[in-house]
Amino acid sequence: MKKNSxxxxxxxxxxxxxxxxxxxxILFGMTTKNFLNPSNIRNLLLQVSTIGIASIGxxxxxxxxxxxxxxxxxxxxxAVVAGKTALSGYPIWLIFLLALLxxxxxxxxxxxxxxxxxxxxxxxTLGTMSFLRAMVYQLLGGKWIGSYPPFxxxxxxxxxxxxxxIPIPVWIMLGxxxxxxxxxxxxxxxxxxxxxxxxxxxxxVSGISVKxxxxxxxxxxxxxxxxxxxxxxSRTGIVxxxxxxxxxxxVIAATVLGGTNILGGEGTVVGSILGALLVAVIKNGMxxxxxxxxxxxxxxxxxxxxxxxxxxxxxxEGKR
Amino acid sequence: xxxxxxxxxxxxxxxxxxxxKGVDFELIKGEVHALVGENGxxxxxxxxxxxxxxxxxxxxxxxxxxKVRILNPKDAHEKGIxxxxxEPLVYKKLSVVENIFLGNEIKTSNGSINWKAxxxxxxxxxxxxxxxxxxxHTPMGELSVGLQQLVLIAKALNYSAKVLIFDEPTAxxxxxxxxxxxxxxxxxxxxxxxxxxxxxxLEEIFxxxxxxxxxRDGKREGTFDIEEVNRDKIIELMAGKALxxxxxxxxxxxxxxxxxxxxxxSPYFKDISFSLYAGEILGFSxxxxxxxxxxxxxxFGLIKKDSGKVILNGEEIEINSxxxxxxxxxxxxxxxxxxxxxxxxxxxxxxxxxxxxKNLTNFFFKIDNKKENELAQKxxxxxxxxxxxxxxxxxxxxxxxQQKVLLEKWLLTYPKIxxxxxxxxxxxxxxxxxxxxxxxKLAEKGMAIIVVSSELPEVIKLSDRVIVMHEGSISGKxxxxxxxxxxxxxxxxxxxxxxx
Numbered sequence: 001m002k003k004n005s006x007x008x009x010x011x012x013x014x015x016x017x018x019x020x021x022x023x024x025x026i027l028f029g030m031t032t033k034n035f036l037n038p039s040n041i042r043n044l045l046l047q048v049s050t051i052g053i054a055s056i057g058x059x060x061x062x063x064x065x066x067x068x069x070x071x072x073x074x075x076x077x078x079a080v081v082a083g084k085t086a087l088s089g090y091p092i093w094l095i096f097l098l099a100l101l102x103x104x105x106x107x108x109x110x111x112x113x114x115x116x117x118x119x120x121x122x123x124x125t126l127g128t129m130s131f132l133r134a135m136v137y138q139l140l141g142g143k144w145i146g147s148y149p150p151f152x153x154x155x156x157x158x159x160x161x162x163x164x165x166i167p168i169p170v171w172i173m174l175g176x177x178x179x180x181x182x183x184x185x186x187x188x189x190x191x192x193x194x195x196x197x198x199x200x201x202x203x204x205v206s207g208i209s210v211k212x213x214x215x216x217x218x219x220x221x222x223x224x225x226x227x228x229x230x231x232x233x234s235r236t237g238i239v240x241x242x243x244x245x246x247x248x249x250x251v252i253a254a255t256v257l258g259g260t261n262i263l264g265g266e267g268t269v270v271g272s273i274l275g276a277l278l279v280a281v282i283k284n285g286m287x288x289x290x291x292x293x294x295x296x297x298x299x300x301x302x303x304x305x306x307x308x309x310x311x312x313x314x315x316x317e318g319k320r
Numbered sequence: 321x322x323x324x325x326x327x328x329x330x331x332x333x334x335x336x337x338x339x340x341k342g343v344d345f346e347l348i349k350g351e352v353h354a355l356v357g358e359n360g361x362x363x364x365x366x367x368x369x370x371x372x373x374x375x376x377x378x379x380x381x382x383x384x385x386x387k388v389r390i391l392n393p394k395d396a397h398e399k400g401i402x403x404x405x406x407e408p409l410v411y412k413k414l415s416v417v418e419n420i421f422l423g424n425e426i427k428t429s430n431g432s433i434n435w436k437a438x439x440x441x442x443x444x445x446x447x448x449x450x451x452x453x454x455x456x457h458t459p460m461g462e463l464s465v466g467l468q469q470l471v472l473i474a475k476a477l478n479y480s481a482k483v484l485i486f487d488e489p490t491a492x493x494x495x496x497x498x499x500x501x502x503x504x505x506x507x508x509x510x511x512x513x514x515x516x517x518x519x520x521x522l523e524e525i526f527x528x529x530x531x532x533x534x535x536r537d538g539k540r541e542g543t544f545d546i547e548e549v550n551r552d553k554i555i556e557l558m559a560g561k562a563l564x565x566x567x568x569x570x571x572x573x574x575x576x577x578x579x580x581x582x583x584x585x586s587p588y589f590k591d592i593s594f595s596l597y598a599g600e601i602l603g604f605s606x607x608x609x610x611x612x613x614x615x616x617x618x619x620f621g622l623i624k625k626d627s628g629k630v631i632l633n634g635e636e637i638e639i640n641s642x643x644x645x646x647x648x649x650x651x652x653x654x655x656x657x658x659x660x661x662x663x664x665x666x667x668x669x670x671x672x673x674x675x676x677x678k679n680l681t682n683f684f685f686k687i688d689n690k691k692e693n694e695l696a697q698k699x700x701x702x703x704x705x706x707x708x709x710x711x712x713x714x715x716x717x718x719x720x721x722q723q724k725v726l727l728e729k730w731l732l733t734y735p736k737i738x739x740x741x742x743x744x745x746x747x748x749x750x751x752x753x754x755x756x757x758x759x760x761k762l763a764e765k766g767m768a769i770i771v772v773s774s775e776l777p778e779v780i781k782l783s784d785r786v787i788v789m790h791e792g793s794i795s796g797k798x799x800x801x802x803x804x805x806x807x808x809x810x811x812x813x814x815x816x817x818x819x820x
Contacts, residue, residue, distance in 0.1 A: 182686075186686045186687050186689075187681075187685060187686065187687065188677035188678050188680075188681060188685075188687060191670070191674065191677055191687070192674075192677075194666070194670075195663055195666075195670075195674055198663040198664075198665055198666055199659070199662070199663050199664070201659055201660045202659070202660055202661055202662055202663055203663075203674075204622070204642065205620075205622065205642060205652065205654055205660050205661065206642070206674050206675050206729075207641075207642040207643045207645075207646045207675050208643075208674070209641065209643060265663070265665055265666070266665070315665070
């Protein structure tokens with residue numbers, strides 16, 4: 001059985017993505033001057049951290065066979081709230097708590113409509129995406145905040161600080177990855193999340209409150225977008241009306257690339273982080289190679305479609 | 321006589337599983353050829369190859385002596401091969417005539433649908449099958465499952481089928497509908513259509529088949545004229561062992577009922593009252609759609625009741641979700657194991673432990689892996705689930721083994737009341753006997769068991785008492801073993817009230 005699980009590892013998406021990542025790192029390392037430069041790597045990881053943290057939430061949602069396109073708008077609202085309270089001089093622990101709370105609250109709105117009223121996730125989150133983006137405009141009054149007057153240094157520390165040579169957001173991401181790996185794998189609720197996505201009817205008959213599970217994953221995801229939103233505001237030092245716009249696409253891309261099955265029931269947090277890394281490495285490498293930005297979109301898009309096709313074929317093959 | 325369809329040395333592997341190991345098979349014009357075998361024997365694989373759903377890894381296919389390849393279902397239709405599957409594949413919102421001609425429309429010269437011609441053709445087909453032509457424009461979803469099945473036969477005939485394959489057609493039909501189907505099959509075969517008929521019900525095969533082929537473990541065990549063989553011989557070939565039909569057991573009933581249902585009513589049934597004692601097996605018989613399954617789902621908290629009482633050990637209880645039902649020691653095995661019972665893309669272990677995960681956590685609320693593995697292994701051994709390990713994914717198991725997983729999953733909750741909805745549906749004879757033995761063993765140990773089944777032999781074999789339902793009401797209660805006869809049950813199921 002040990003041997004079995006050993007071989008199974010080589011057939012996982014995580015393994016495939018890791019190999020591709022290594023090959024790309026070698027390729028870009030050899031063909032460009034700056035790719036392996038520590039500051040470039042640090043920058044790259046910083047970009048990955050916000051997408052990675054949000055993708056943990058997106059992973060749990062997609063495992064339940066859901067989707068959340070409001071991630072970027074929730075992140076935007078949180079960034080505005082965090083930025084404004086920072087400017088008012090609130091202590092950072094309170095701001096951080098507020099970020100979690102606002103994220104959870106907005107996530108619970110999605111979760112309530114999806115879980116308890118039973119509206120398809122794509123419709124609900126499309127609605128909240130648009131609604132919350134409008135609120136970002138309203139809250140900011142069309143202006144941006146953070147440049148003048150600037151955010152307090154204490155607020156910027158989380159996003160820009162370094163601990164043992166590694167940016168603090170990366171540490172936060174790693175910590176959250178560990179927690180959620182454990183959670184999804186070893187806690188009954190984690191299993192229920194997989195069960196719900198695998199076969200919602202069977203889950204219900206097995207005594208799982210699928211409505212509560214759905215409600216719960218959107219809250220969880222909302223909180224994680226909250227963390228990402230806080231980091232985004234703290235790292236960039238500016239919050240604008242389009243903060244987080246289009247963010248959900250990168251997050252969904254990372255998650256799907258990392259092997260989370262869009263049909264539900266399958267996926268890992270580690271896979272999604274690897275997916276986020278892969279997208280970031282491709283983008284970064286292509287910029288350094290002076291390739292046109294248009295090409296980058298084409299390649300990332302093609303990889304995403306390819307990986308979704310692979311997933312769906314795999315699911316079909318299983319259903320003979 | 322030259323066979324119409326002939327396959328030779330067909331091989332098909334799914335990953336490591338050898339589904340067909342070099343099979344020969346012939347189908348002659350005008351015969352009804354029964355194909356039998358345990359689940360996993362390779363019957364379905366052969367059908368899928370003949371109907372173009374999958375491609376064989378090796379071997380040849382001949383139609384009227386000419387070597388062919390059947391590329392896809394459409395190609396099969398064009399070659400005169402049509403299949404009627406076990407579960408009707410229908411478009412519920414579309415009308416009957418739209419269903420019949422979907423993908424095979426009759427068109428006018430400018431390419432639009434010729435409705436008049438379609439309706440006429442449809443009427444012709446319905447006349448042949450003795451279906452009420454009045455139904456032509458009815459949405460498919462409003463028809464009973466039996467009627468849907470008949471419409472799909474009409475659809476198959478519309479491809480001017482020379483070979484018609486039936487995959488367990490009677491599994492979802494009532495006795496009366498099945499009778500009608502047999503007549504149609506006879507009629508078609510007399511017109512020269514070759515019929516390939518797959519069924520787990522051997523009685524049917526002796527009634528309608530001319531020849532029978534037995535599969536076991538991906539190989540053909542033999543083909544016989546129906547006069548050459550008897551029931552025992554076929555079962556022997558299928559299972560490789562003789563099987564007993566009666567079951568003896570110790571009865572140890574509790575004095576007072578463990579469960580009482582008083583005047584339970586929902587949109588699916590009305591005014592249902594009965595009681596259940598620990599240690600007994602109570603059978604629920606009746607036609608499909610008589611409200612049996614919905615009654616059980618209401619007791620288990622999946623459907624909301626309108627009125628009535630459920631009393632457990634003398635105390636009235638309110639069950640509004642499966643979670644609550646489980647807390648009271650009630651377990652329910654749904655009839656549709658693929659859609660309601662199991663997580664087919666997950667492992668045996670995952671499936672078995674899901675209802676009891678909360679009891680498997682350690683001090684830190686973490687699932688105790690070791691405990692879970694041991695439990696799953698023990699469960700797997702207890703009921704002899706045939707699989708490489710507890711980490712085998714359910715999709716790779718035969719229907720019989722999946723059903724065993726479903727049973728074990730619920731037994732691990734240590735229920736006091738076990739409700740089994742079609743416990744052996746689509747399961748081969750060998751596994752069926754094993755499951756029956758297990759049910760009897762559980763009753764002997766003092767569990768209160770309800771068996772809902774559409775198969776009369778099963779209900780009669782297992783039950784101490786039988787309740788028959790008809791159109792949402794109880795139409796018969798039979799408390800003594802000698803009253804539990806096919807005749808009594810059928811007459812009650814068809815609405816002739818006979819309570820005792």
